[in-house]
Amino acid sequence: MILPQVLNAVILWVHLLMAVLFVGGSFFMWLVVVPSSRLTTADESERTRITGVIAKRFGRMTNIVLVILVLTGIYNASWYLPSTAALFDTPTGNILLLKVILVGALVLLIYVHNVYFGKKIIQLAREKRLEELKALRKRSRLVSAANLVLMLVILLLAVMLQMPF
Numbered sequence: 001m002i003l004p005q006v007l008n009a010v011i012l013w014v015h016l017l018m019a020v021l022f023v024g025g026s027f028f029m030w031l032v033v034v035p036s037s038r039l040t041t042a043d044e045s046e047r048t049r050i051t052g053v054i055a056k057r058f059g060r061m062t063n064i065v066l067v068i069l070v071l072t073g074i075y076n077a078s079w080y081l082p083s084t085a086a087l088f089d090t091p092t093g094n095i096l097l098l099k100v101i102l103v104g105a106l107v108l109l110i111y112v113h114n115v116y117f118g119k120k121i122i123q124l125a126r127e128k129r130l131e132e133l134k135a136l137r138k139r140s141r142l143v144s145a146a147n148l149v150l151m152l153v154i155l156l157l158a159v160m161l162q163m164p165f
């Protein structure tokens with residue numbers, strides 16, 4: 001029989017690994033993939049097609065990673081907090097509650113971003129409506145930046161869960 005402490009450690013490790021893939025991959029897209037795509041071709045619609053293919057594949061991976069993150073997160077919370085009430089009446093519980101709310105906001109933003117901007121950007125690129133494409137991309141970048149900031153805040157809250165109160 002597996003000791004509960006060993007199981008908890010393995011699940012926390014899976015949670016951490018998924019967080020690394022999710023946050024690391026998102027920053028890689030922003031810091032490496034998008035800037036390098038500018039060097040591949042001067043044709044804006046071709047460039048959008050290339051980043052679109054990469055973003056779509058990353059999006060599919062992200063879906064699975066997010067489901068595992070939330071499931072393992074709920075499992076972690078089951079041993080980390082003494083009771084559900086602790087979410088509301090202890091400082092550590094409050095931090096976890098805030099983390100969960102921000103994770104919810106992040107998931108919502110990711111899906112709104114994918115459904116609205118992702119599809120529209122690819123469509124505008126295909127139809128070579130370059131001025132509209134530029135304007136939409138600017139707005140899409142703002143949402144992506146907000147996502148990355150949210151991830152950093154969620155990571156900070158995860159670290160704060162380790163602070164003794």
Ligand code: HEM
Binds near residue numbers: 016019073161162
């Ligand atoms: C509903 C979603 C989530 C819940 C309920 C949750 C809950 C938890 C809990 C209870 C811990 C253990 C705390 C500890 O060992 O100190 C933890 C650790 C951690 N979580 Fe989450 N989590 C969720 C989503 C996320 C997401 C989306 C990320 C990344 C963006 C993330 C990143 C981390 C990290 C990096 C740790 C390790 C912190 C440490 O041990 O110092 N979590 N999480």
